[in-house]
Ligand SMILES: Nc1ncnc2c1ncn2[C@@H]1O[C@H](COP(=O)(O)OP(=O)(O)OP(=O)(O)O)[C@@H](O)[C@H]1O
């Protein structure tokens with residue numbers, strides 16, 4: 001199971017890295033957004049940048065997760081999914097691999113944003129605050145990605161898979177409160 | 192135990208039966224499923240490869256039931272779908288590696304050896320490091336076969352493996368398939384290519400609207416038909432046909448007859464033309480082919496329902 005999950009995630013990551021346009025756009029766009037909002041807009045100060053950075057991080061993750069589902073739909077439309085479904089790896093690992101890929105990609109985006117935020121003058125926090133931030137972002141990412149892929153599964157009911165498998169549903173339930181806590185948590189760590 | 196066995200296999204889509212009560216027994220051979228567009232070939236393969244659940248009836252692959260033990264089915268077979276799907280952003284090697292992993296070949300050295308081996312038999316070793324984006328259609332097909340073969344399946348399902356390929360690629364694909372059969376693998380192919388099916392399949396089944404009309408070796412099927420006599424002429428059919436000769440059609444100055452003994456009948460037909468003063472430019476005799484069997488079984492002008500949307504799309508592109 002785990003083996004298949006990693007194989008799927010590795011495939012997606014490789015495909016993503018091979019397309020420089022994709023990498024640049026997914027990494028640069030949110031960063032550009034942050035700089036625009038936090039630095040370029042008139043009347044912004046250091047405090048404002050500190051204020052919006054966590055928001056941009058969360059929004060990036062949300063975006064990455066929800067749109068990540070489309071990657072599953074592409075696999076289906078392009079016919080890869082049929083080949084995967086006919087392979088002996090448990091079918092759930094297709095979903096799990098996707099979720100890992102989407103989350104890792106989202107975390108990379110978030111990391112770039114965080115680094116740029118620091119470069120343009122956001123307050124530097126303690127290492128623990130960052131670790132906590134990214135741990136929570138990762139959980140949040142898994143949650144949103146599960147949601148996104150589930151939507152992709154049910155979009156056209158032609159995918160012969162029971163969409164929210166029990167394990168997937170568990171993830172969703174216990175990550176929900178965490179996602180609401182993200183901003184609060186970060187603040188309490190920084191003050 | 193049959194490698195592939197179905198009993199009354201049926202699939203109903205939106206109220207209409209697409210595959211109706213199929214009974215198949217396939218074992219250690221190349222079995223060709225023939226049929227016009229929309230006759231249910233892909234649906235049959237999809238049921239056997241556990242991608243689609245049968246509405247009724249049973250099917251098993253290597254003794255594993257497709258609904259009760261679908262994991263067992265997937266462990267013992269490989270499937271190359273009708274539409275080509277190789278990852279164009281991965282290299283040939285990585286494409287095969289992915290499937291080696293999905294088939295659970297965990298040992299690194301073993302995996303490398305198997306990948307090297309299948310790439311070698313599919314003649315792709317030189318280009319293994321290239322992105323598949325740069326591969327031609329034939330190379331992509333061979334790569335898909337390589338992917339399907341890494342785990343040494345007992346049964347191989349190929350849905351129209353030679354569609355869109357040139358003569359040499361077609362031939363080499365069929366030669367690979369024949370070699371695999373020689374090593375004991377059971378191969379289930381669907382195709383529209385009658386000449387290929389006649390040449391390479393051990394047994395064929397002709398499917399029409401989900402019903403198996405004919406089944407047997409190409410030799411058995413053609414032996415039931417008469418020889419074909421073709422005469423190019425400008426004077427239509429002779430008024431007095433010799434005994435035992437049936438006119439089949441007259442098209443573009445070509446008269447086609449069927450007769451149990453082609454060579455004798457040819458002389459008789461030519462005599463009839465001569466007696467009536469008709470002009471004959473050329474004449475030929477050939478034995479019945481699988482295509483004749485197919486045309487007779489399917490009947491003329493049986494086409495899939497016209498797809499208006501697709502037609503509009505094609506028009507717009509001009
Ligand atoms: N998912 C589906 N939902 C509804 N109808 C379907 C579905 N898949 C196939 N069909 C219908 O089933 C019939 C048989 O389709 P199938 O793809 O099995 O034909 P085929 O023999 O493979 O044809 P071709 O030679 O064109 O590939 C067609 O009429 C098709 O419209």
Ligand SMILES: [Mg+2]
Pocket residue numbers: 232233234273350
């Ligand atoms: Mg088909």
